[in-house]
Amino acid sequence: MHALVRRTHEERVLAALRAGGALSRSELATRVGLSRTTLSEITASLLRRGAAVVVDTDAATRSGSGRPAERIALDPGAGQFLGVDFGHRRVHVAVADASHEIIASGVQPYDDEPWPARVELALGLVDRLVADHGLHFGALQAVGIGVPGPFTGGAPGGTPVAWNRHATPDGVQAAFAERFGTPVVVDNNTRLAALAEAVSHPGGPGDLVYVRLSDGVGGGLVVSGRLVLGARGYSGELGHVTADPTGVACRCGKRGCLETVASVPAILAACRRRGAAVDDLDGLAAAVEKGDPVVDAVLREAGTALGRVLGAAAMVLDPVEVVVGGEVAHVAPVIVEQAAATLRYELYSVPTDVPRVVRASQLGDRGGALGALAALFHRSPLLAGYPEPEAAGPHHLRRSAQ
Template identity: 55%
Template sequence: MHTLVRRTHEERILRALREFGPLSRGEISDRVGLSRTTTSEITGELIERRAIVAVAPDAADRVGRGRPADRLVLDPGAGQVVGIDFNHGRVQVAVADASQEIIAAGDARYDLDSAWRERAQIAFALLERLTVETGVHYGALQGIGIGFPGPFSPQGSRLALGRDKRDTSAVDGARELREHFAQRFDVPIMLDNNARLAGLAEAIWGGQSASSDLIYLRLSHGIGGGLVQGGVLSTGASGYAGEIGHITVIVDGAECRCGKRGCLETVASVPAVLAACARRGAPVADLAALRASVASGDPIVGAVLRDVGDAVGRVLGGLAVVLDPAEIVIGGPLVQAAPMIVDQARSAIGYELIPIPQAAPVIRAASLGDDDGARGAIAAVLRRSALLQRYPDDGVARDLPSPLQRSTT
């Protein structure tokens, strides 16, 4: 059977099982409108993949003549895709079942000095912990998506960040990470920039409906972003699209880890904000302390955050003038601690926009939680969203669904 057709049938069967609970093969065949043969063939494959399981009939089913049929049910513990986001000092994991529902999620801290080998080990331990806590298992795993921090191209791990071209630590890190996971799991592994994946998740699941023109900004230890334009997740010509954190906002400003000066990241990242608070006489130790200062109405912290929102808004407003998005989404841990940044940015964006009332975008805080990057990684592995129709082929062999259909979730 044609792969695409088979996948469509598979999705309809999985949806029926999710909606109606346990069904016999005959009931599935009737509900989904497939022949008994096709239904048997596809459910056979799903059972083999451990996406669904056959359960023996109840005594209650023993009515009428003959042996009652087995009933099939979604394996509630079968992780089909794992999404992982390595962010600053924390790995976040989400596990999706065959119908793309998140069936387990969690996070763990890692030391900032740790090697990628150790971070991978911490991710593995987290996945095992989820097995114990939720009963999820990985025997049916189809693929793993990994969100990698910092500028990263899905078209090949060719990054050389920093003015010194010999600094290839990020390339090496990504390669190493992929190898650790490949040794542990015999499934395809996809890597991409974690902020882009978070933006993808916001575009698919964050708003009222899937967004076809969106600018996403993630304020974290670093600043990253993602763009969706004309219904397509942007990668750019070489895979680096979305690096909103490295637009210059202060000429000859503070040195940025990218090698430039005065990037947005030197003003609106978590460490930049903490440093500004300290410099202006209101030191806060970390994001929790910042959140407390915001709650208590500390005027200095408030002034710092207004400046941050202004800088963010000026950059996003300029981009909005050129890209004409339907939605601008600002997320990440800094926004969770200080949501007022979004309000301040909204006002600054309003000033930057050309006064064309019809073109004004919706500006909102990110609505997904900390697992946004991990969820985006799952979406990127599954490729069921139309937003990924022009996404570069990463060589991962997968049963490709139609790139033209909208995400079914």
């Protein structure tokens, strides 16, 4: 059977077990419309991998004669999943159990460390979480890792680009795969945060444009309920859309990119240029708190530029909602308000009878790690156009991570 077809079948079996609890093989076969042969192969694989267990037989409730049938269920204690988000200044780790509940999480700050040091710090954080929470990683199913900068994974033709000074080393994936002996999925952490936002939506994962204002500006898209990779792995690069064709030079080589106006360093620099003594996010928060009109003007200009770029994205994609991530969205909510007002104008010609929401992210700094977990849980149904795991090397996620 083709691997993709097999995965689709397996996914349906897992979904039936999630919805129906313990089921016999014949109940499963009926529910998912598969042959007994196909179903037996799939349940054997799930049992072998520890993703499912035989919980009992139907002997007690069985009315007819014949041999009692085993009932199969997912084992909520059978697996954990590790989500890791490497930022420029900290690593965030979250651990989820098989029922997708977060059972432990933590943050380890660092300065401008090289990648091997970051990896060591992350593994040390994992060790502390294991010790503090009495975790046993014997059943660790998979690791999802978010990294800064464009990342194309196994997609053809992708190499880290010049503006990403922390080009993702293959060593990160290998270090985790070696340490834990599990499949490891690596992706851009902002894209993963977009996935986390989509999954956290009460109505289920709908179409979403996500932008994160941080040291840089990045983004991610969920289209038709699926995370978009793009043809070369560069989808969602909202930070390098031109916001002002005559603007200042951007580190990417262009001028006037959104990042030159709406990143945290750009906002702080603009405040200082106009005489507001704002050194960091705390200083920005204090200036917003006291209503500094110069800082307000800078934030509104940044919000307007953000709203225009989001407007172009929203006219093209028609998403259900637009989410602004990054701490600055909470420290200086006026930037989100101004972006929402600008977006309202940009979408003036589209009917507004369905609510269109621009909101600040509620997931905060955890978004990347939660998204890395979501990528593991939802890999097949939510990720469209991603390379086949089988084709991307031995350390990529196989369906065994379900």
